[in-house]
Amino acid sequence: MSNERIGILGSGDVGQALGSGFARHGWDVKLGTRSPETLRQWADETDSTVSVGSFAAAAAHCDFVVLAVLGEAAADVLDLVGAETFADKLVLDTTNPLDFSGGMPPHLLFGGTDSLGERVQARIPDARVVKCFNTVSNAQMIDSVFQEETPPMMICGDDADAKERTEAILVELGWPGALDVGDITSARYLEALVPLWVRVGAEFDTWSHAFAVAR
Numbered sequence: 001m002s003n004e005r006i007g008i009l010g011s012g013d014v015g016q017a018l019g020s021g022f023a024r025h026g027w028d029v030k031l032g033t034r035s036p037e038t039l040r041q042w043a044d045e046t047d048s049t050v051s052v053g054s055f056a057a058a059a060a061h062c063d064f065v066v067l068a069v070l071g072e073a074a075a076d077v078l079d080l081v082g083a084e085t086f087a088d089k090l091v092l093d094t095t096n097p098l099d100f101s102g103g104m105p106p107h108l109l110f111g112g113t114d115s116l117g118e119r120v121q122a123r124i125p126d127a128r129v130v131k132c133f134n135t136v137s138n139a140q141m142i143d144s145v146f147q148e149e150t151p152p153m154m155i156c157g158d159d160a161d162a163k164e165r166t167e168a169i170l171v172e173l174g175w176p177g178a179l180d181v182g183d184i185t186s187a188r189y190l191e192a193l194v195p196l197w198v199r200v201g202a203e204f205d206t207w208s209h210a211f212a213v214a215r
């Protein structure tokens, strides 16, 4: 059991899956949202180590933060908290710049030469951002079960120590490890996998899949 503190910015499927999952592994979780009162019952029913608060309260809770908000809202949420709150913190960025305005499957709002991962790192320059969890379903983020061998989680980021700590956390959460695919510019390609992930899901009627690198 960890007994460490984590702040999760986001109360959607990802925020709740990670909140309950980290709590199950012994973490002291504070979930951040614009409306904490609507999440209190969920927190009470989830675990005694889970609390809810504002985005700022969750970010200030610890030195380890997960960003799990709508891609389009990520910049606003970081600004609301203030870049200084994130200084020296490990920030796991789960977000994807998805555009659902044209229905399913979603398109990327931007990509190719840009990514949300890079924009997040630029917005909180003193944080140590690691792109993580963005290529799997929320249901598979913690204690995941695959029909085939569980692949390592694909991650990227600029800070080697942050990626090492991320891998240790992933192992604690049931992953075999991390596959480090490079600096934060690799977020361009991890985010681009997501529309493909949706198309593969629709084609094969599976929503519990993940991509693996075969060598």
Ligand SMILES: NC(=O)c1ccc[n+]([C@@H]2O[C@H](COP(=O)([O-])OP(=O)(O)OC[C@H]3O[C@@H](n4cnc5c(N)ncnc54)[C@H](OP(=O)(O)O)[C@@H]3O)[C@@H](O)[C@H]2O)c1
Pocket (backbone or CB within 6 Å): 009, 010, 011, 012, 013, 014, 015, 032, 033, 034, 035, 068, 069, 070, 071, 073, 076, 077, 094, 095, 096, 097, 098, 133, 134, 135, 136, 137, 138, 139
């Ligand atoms: N769903 C998945 O399985 C999955 C898997 C991998 C990655 N992701 C990525 O993870 C992120 C979270 O996904 P999700 O499915 O949990 O839910 P989501 O609907 O994408 O995001 C919900 C969160 O975004 C916040 N939000 C939405 N609009 C906002 C605004 N205008 N200003 C401030 N905050 C706003 C909400 O705030 P409140 O709490 O205040 O309502 C809530 O906390 C997304 O970027 C998504 O692409 C999702």
